[in-house]
Amino acid sequence: MAEVKEIYRYLDGLAPFSIQMDFDNAGFLVGRGDAPVSRILVALDITEEVAAEAADLGAELIVSHHPVIFFPARSITDGDPTGRKLLALAENHIAAICAHTNLDAVAGGVNDALALRLGLRSVGQLHQDGVDGRGAAYGIGRVGVLEGEKRLTDFAAFVKERLGGGGVRLVDAGRPVHKVAVGGGACANMMGDALALGCDTFVTSDVKYDGFLDALALGLNLIDAGHYPTENVVCPVLADWLKKGFPQVEIHISRRHHEVFSYL
Template sequence: MPTVREIEESLFTLAPREGAMEWDNVGHLVGDPEAQVSRVLVALDITQAVAEEAIAAGCQLIVSHHPVMNCNWNPVQTLRPDNPQGRLLLTLLQNHVAAVCMHTNLDVARGGVNDALAQVLRLEDPGPLSGDGIGRVGTLPAPMPLAEFAAFVCRTLGANGVRYADAGRMVSRVAVGGGACGEYEAAALAAGCDTFVTSDLKYHQFLDAPGKGINLIDAGHFPTEDPVCARLLAYLSEHFPELRVTKSTSHREVIQYYVEGE
């Protein structure tokens, strides 16, 4: 059976460490690098529920996109069960579950977060949106009205709802950015896009979108990044056929939308 170290090394072939932003915390973050692995759980985030799911399934490793700890914005100062971060880390350590996390390096990688998003949204001939590898630009097989495309995005990504701003343009040339990529709106405009699909957009961006001439769709952070989990599962299954690799069923979109009359 492969070790945690060997799996990490292989994942860095898919998404090289050098692609990670300097503030990021990627790679093998928890557990024994020499521990042998027979079962892996793939999830977008390592939550308490995901950790318990891995333990129940007999997994020795969780592979996630978001780091289980990022010392840039959430420093690990204590390891105690009476706070959420400490409880999660202790759960992993006490049950010998390792964690390998591929974050911004997987965002920019070929076959990573943004390619997975472009594929599930059926964009043809997707190319880079930005010089740093974030985002993709492609064309729909046929133009469609924005409301119809927004419904397609919501349904395809399994979102609980989407927010959108209508600039009065048919949807044809589309930019996508998995996760919080609102800062790339200008790049989408420069690329001649009529529509930008991403998440965590700000109020003023929706307010200004019609004047800029670009449709905006905020489909949520989890829904726009979760498609990469299928890519990770397929990659691990191909490169380590002896492993049993599954995708988390406990982790899903946490944001709910209330609609009057429902």
């Protein structure tokens, strides 16, 4: 058994909440700090389905990547999705800790997990955002290399398979794939960083139309592999961290949460 505040402090030691980006709302967002925890559910998002899953499991805490509260709530009622989620958590005595951009940037977090899932070697930072209180550099995105080269279509198919996505969107700039940048979630604004480091290919998500046009004009292969697939890779990482830190607590990864849309 552990307390919510102990788990928060442990996660803060691995992915300091102080390094989250200014727009973010990561942290201990719902619940009582001294509440006991015997089961934790890990999920990319806290949806109504995930809240129900936690209640069915008897979990007292959900640890997620995306914040369950992002914008200030002016009311908490059953009349909107956010209100229903928060009511479900409160009524079932379920706390929520959400590690968002701090987990994107920290060593071993979202982007390292994505780079390793895609088989990249010699992984380094795509962009350094700062240095934390312990003197450790942090930043969004990673860069690594493949063993040998691949055709873009072959690599894109590999990305789709490795991330379990329903499909990918891509721009072929006519270059073989060897040095690859990755940015879990919406990181298309970092194409300049990828080019500056000599990358031929960038894997990210949520790319707008003009982003694809820019990539083609700049000579950068671009793969949009989806927000959920590029970030859900961190859930096993979070689960492993929690198992190591709290071996007496049951850790579960959500089975009900999945990609929100389908491909035809």
